Amino acid sequence: MSTNPLILIVGNGGREHALAWKLAQDSARPRVVCAPGNAGTALVATNVDIPAIDLDALVAWAVEHRPHLTVIGPEAPLCAGLADRLQEKGLRVFGPNQAAAQIEGSKVFSKDVMVKAGVPTARAGTFSDPEEARAYARSLSGPMVVKADGLAAGKGVLICPAVEQAEAAIEEAMVRGAFGSAGARVLIEEFLEGEEVSILALTDGERIVMLPSAQDHKRIFDGDKGPNTGGMGAYSPAPIATDDLWPVVRARVFEPTLRELRSRGIEYRGVLYAGLMMTKGGPQVLEFNCRFGDPETQVILPRLEGDLLPLLDACADGVLDEGAARWRDGACVCVVMSAGGYPGAFERGDAIAGLEEAGRMPGAVVFHAGTRRDEERVVTDGGRVLGVSATGSDLPSAVARVYEAAAKIHFANAHYRKDIAWRALARTTP
């Protein structure tokens, strides 16, 4: 490797800040560039003003600067084929190609892979005709889930307590086109009961390195109330992921999925995210994502001992060593601070105070999501504004630290949940 390898990170969220923050500490001292990044990535990297979905401009930049590696954060450019476009130019990429990214980009594709591979997942039907979809919904009793096939910014999954709501959901997705072309096909599946956990694995298409477990908090308000969001906080490890789960997830989820993809001529290189429901009958896959989770990344990467770049390089080159990663004991917790009104309408441009003070708290790091620099100030520029993470020797100490750090930060109408990690705390506290 040349000295100070140039790394391009595509994206502008908390996940990308966490990736940039970790890579900037690697022993190879990479020069990190983020496209487009945010006010936080600007502290550890150089931002270039190219949107994550402007494939032509990203390819042009990469062809000119020849980065050692491009790390693609969000699903949209992955599903649009950014990895393929860069690889065609002889450039190295961390992140699946377009065919492999269908595991997230099409729920119909993903379910088909799971069924063929024998991966435990909810029973489902796939429909492109609303009449057939309604008939199937009527044939199911009890709660069910209607899912738009394509990418719908997290909004395409409709939990339906009974057939009436399912019929309304089918109407919305397939007839009224609420999710655009993403809803032209839907999946209707049985509702699974249990607690959710995220298990992510780095992979070169064949070998895998599983990352520590994490649990996300998708609802906006304490007690898991209110509408779904991109994620309001996370913690790692999730105590529900007990030691006996790991071999099961490896042998029943990751290995057969990668094998099935290979049998279709698809080599998956990057990180594969399995959203699991821990049911009474064992883990079931709710979804796959073709990328790092956000905010899961903000609690996983602070726990990685040593360098990140060699792991990403090994995935890109197809030479991953399954024993390559070491993880710190203890725990990490991330609290997302959002703009008032999110996930509905919210203001932008409010000044943020206390960032440096919060970052100086023991074990704490403030990851930026929706922020930008406005002259000397850092201002809000998105719904999820910041992800404050803190490590600790155990979960309660990480929780105490993260809330001490978050309390130092102020902006107009800031909102954050006060109960991140409550399930795990309830489990570990007698």
Ligand code: AMP
């Ligand atoms: P997905 O994008 O498929 O993961 O769905 C988003 C969220 O909807 C998941 O994180 C779960 O909370 C919920 N969900 C999806 N599928 C099911 C299911 N079959 N049963 C219960 N909840 C589900």
Ligand code: GLY
């Ligand atoms: N935190 C959930 C996701 O990244 O999709």
